[in-house]
Amino acid sequence: MDGTAAPLPLIGIRNVAKSYRRGGQIVPVLTDITFEVRAGDFLGLMGPSGSGKSTLLNLIAGIDKPDAGQILFDGIDITRLSETELADWRAGTIGFVFQFYNLIPVLTAFENVELPLTLTRLTRRERREHVEAALALVGLSDRVTHYPSELSGGQQQRVAIARAIIADPRLIVADEPTGDLDRHSAEEVLTLMDRLNTDLGKTIVMVTHDRRAADQAHAIMYLDKGELSTAADVHERSLR
Amino acid sequence: MQFLKLVLRNALRHRLRTALTLLGLVVAILSFGLLQTVVDAWYAGAAGAAPTRLVTRNAVSLVFPLPLSYRDQIRAVDGVRAVSHATWFAGIYQDPKNFFPQFAIEPRTYFAMYPEYLITPQEFTAFLRDRKGVVIGRKLADTYHLTVGDALPLRGTIYPGTWEFTVRAIYDGIDAKTDTSQMFFHWEYFNETMKTRSRSRADQVGVYLVDVTDIDRVAEVSRAIDAVFKNSLAETLTETERAFQIGFVKQTEALVIAIRIVSYVVIVIILAVMANTMAMTARERLSEYATLKVLGFSPVYIAALIVGESVAIAAIGAAIGIAATFPVSDWFAAKVGTLFPVFKVSGETVALQILCAIGVGIIAAAVPGRRAATVKIVEGLRAIG
Numbered sequence: 017m018d019g020t021a022a023p024l025p026l027i028g029i030r031n032v033a034k035s036y037r038r039g040g041q042i043v044p045v046l047t048d049i050t051f052e053v054r055a056g057d058f059l060g061l062m063g064p065s066g067s068g069k070s071t072l073l074n075l076i077a078g079i080d081k082p083d084a085g086q087i088l089f090d091g092i093d094i095t096r097l098s099e100t101e102l103a104d105w106r107a108g109t110i111g112f113v114f115q116f117y118n119l120i121p122v123l124t125a126f127e128n129v130e131l132p133l134t135l136t137r138l139t140r141r142e143r144r145e146h147v148e149a150a151l152a153l154v155g156l157s158d159r160v161t162h163y164p165s166e167l168s169g170g171q172q173q174r175v176a177i178a179r180a181i182i183a184d185p186r187l188i189v190a191d192e193p194t195g196d197l198d199r200h201s202a203e204e205v206l207t208l209m210d211r212l213n214t215d216l217g218k219t220i221v222m223v224t225h226d227r228r229a230a231d232q233a234h235a236i237m238y239l240d241k242g243e244l245s246t247a248a249d250v251h252e253r254s255l256r
Numbered sequence: 257m258q259f260l261k262l263v264l265r266n267a268l269r270h271r272l273r274t275a276l277t278l279l280g281l282v283v284a285i286l287s288f289g290l291l292q293t294v295v296d297a298w299y300a301g302a303a304g305a306a307p308t309r310l311v312t313r314n315a316v317s318l319v320f321p322l323p324l325s326y327r328d329q330i331r332a333v334d335g336v337r338a339v340s341h342a343t344w345f346a347g348i349y350q351d352p353k354n355f356f357p358q359f360a361i362e363p364r365t366y367f368a369m370y371p372e373y374l375i376t377p378q379e380f381t382a383f384l385r386d387r388k389g390v391v392i393g394r395k396l397a398d399t400y401h402l403t404v405g406d407a408l409p410l411r412g413t414i415y416p417g418t419w420e421f422t423v424r425a426i427y428d429g430i431d432a433k434t435d436t437s438q439m440f441f442h443w444e445y446f447n448e449t450m451k452t453r454s455r456s457r458a459d460q461v462g463v464y465l466v467d468v469t470d471i472d473r474v475a476e477v478s479r480a481i482d483a484v485f486k487n488s489l490a491e492t493l494t495e496t497e498r499a500f501q502i503g504f505v506k507q508t509e510a511l512v513i514a515i516r517i518v519s520y521v522v523i524v525i526i527l528a529v530m531a532n533t534m535a536m537t538a539r540e541r542l543s544e545y546a547t548l549k550v551l552g553f554s555p556v557y558i559a560a561l562i563v564g565e566s567v568a569i570a571a572i573g574a575a576i577g578i579a580a581t582f583p584v585s586d587w588f589a590a591k592v593g594t595l596f597p598v599f600k601v602s603g604e605t606v607a608l609q610i611l612c613a614i615g616v617g618i619i620a621a622a623v624p625g626r627r628a629a630t631v632k633i634v635e636g637l638r639a640i641g
Contacts (some may be wrong), residue, residue, distance in 0.1 A: 117260020
């Protein structure tokens with residue numbers, strides 16, 4: 017005992033299992049997964065297709081529920097929350113970055129980024145200030161009135177990242193954020209993700225196939241056939 | 257604001273699809289309005305009936321007349337304020353298709369009993385002075401381009417021969433519900449002519465019109481009048497003017513019911529079209545709705561987006577359809593001439609049109625809205641738009 021208590025993990029995954037029913041058969045996707053993510057971590061989740069990476073990410077983000085186990089976020093077991101409670105929890109806690117950006121095509125870049133803030137009590141003026149700041153952070157101040165169809169893939173993903181951070185979430189989850197981008201755009205997005213982690217202190221969990229993308233993370237975990245095969249410790253990485 | 261913005265922009269997303277759906281809605285709402293107006297026109301006579309007016313007719317059938325001598329006996333019944341009479345003439349003006357109601361009447365008592373027919377004193381005096389004079393309604397005058405002083409010859413059907421008349425007055429209705437497609441002429445002239453042409457048919461009237469002093473005594477007076485002529489050669493049947501008019505509608509009730517059913521079938525068809533449109537729309541946007549849920553929007557918000565879009569399209573369609581109903585019904589009324597004495601789009605019809613449109617909007621979006629609201633986020637995200 018050195019007298020200093022270890023910081024509590026932000027996310028605690030305890031014995032989580034998940035399976036899907038396909039054609040009358042039950043297909044296990046995740047089996048007895050246990051790990052922790054501390055606040056400020058940047059965790060990369062890697063593994064072959066169908067290994068359960070996205071499923072695990074969805075469980076962490078509270079958009080799917082496990083068959084068994086606990087998912088603790090800041091000590092709260094989110095698997096016990098109702099759909100309405102989960103929606104509120106996601107709105108205030110999670111920023112989600114998708115592989116295909118998932119922007120609303122009938123809204124401009126500004127309006128897409130503003131969307132999560134419409135669920136808050138912020139005034140119109142406050143919302144505008146937040147959105148302008150977020151778009152400036154991702155380098156798209158000159159694209160506020162552009163619709164998604166008028167933006168490149170990289171720009172759309174940056175808008176999506178601005179939307180993910182606009183409500184100041186504690187956790188950003190990214191599902192193959194560079195999967196649909198060319199190399200240059202991918203590098204821009206990864207640099208941005210790194211800044212969110214290092215400059216703004218955001219905890220990030222990122223699923224990726226891309227080794228270069230995974231290298232951006234401070235720790236990498238591998239999933240294969242639903243099992244966690246290796247875990248890298250963020251503290252080890254930071255010590256190195 | 258964001259909600260309305262999303263609803264409106266989504267509604268205009270597939271412009272061709274929205275335009276075609278709108279076109280269908282406009283046609284459906286317009287057709288519904290027109291058909292309802294036709295039904296209303298059928299009941300126009302009953303709608304315009306005064307509650308204190310009774311009609312006394314031959315108990316056997318309307319085609320059998322009543323003796324003129326009944327007039328004084330009816331007048332003597334307690335509770336009767338005034339008595340007049342009218343005889344259906346059924347003459348042909350130029351061509352059999354030029355139908356309009358014609359009645360031989362006793363002018364002073366008749367028009368005193370029907371204050372809803374507005375005639376200038378000068379024209380009424382001119383009518384009284386000319387035994388071959390007629391009073392015609394404004395709609396009739398407009399339809400056949402008749403003015404005061406014009407000859408109006410009729411070829412008799414029930415009462416054969418050629419009957420020469422001259423237009424001496426044109427009456428207007430006190431409101432839009434008043435029938436101004438009728439023609440009235442002197443029963444005295446009619447009776448004198450019948451005495452020369454067919455003696456046995458003289459001194460008879462079609463129906464008696466009775467004005468009752470007190471609305472609460474209508475039923476009592478009806479029974480009293482019929483009691484007077486019980487066991488006579490021509491027993492009477494007295495009923496309210498409204499019941500009398502509805503009796504005519506009853507004869508063609510099957511047709512009215514058919515029109516009413518068709519009007520609602522039109523709405524059901526557009527409901528199916530609209531539901532299909534909304535189902536396609538919601539299916540295409542399933543991943544967007546899932547994304548909104550990921551961002552924290554509730555399932556109720558998602559359902560409201562779809563219902564809102566559907567109702568917005570239905571409301572626009574209804575607005576155009578209702579706006580078009582008025583000129584189209586005017587055109588239709590002009591085309592059918594005096595077949596429908598009163599052909600006006602009523603407030604009730606417009607209210608029904610609005611109700612149907614909103615109903616279509618909500619019901620069409622119910623299933624896709626529920627699906628989008630309840631679909632699991634992970635399934636929604638996997639959906640291909």
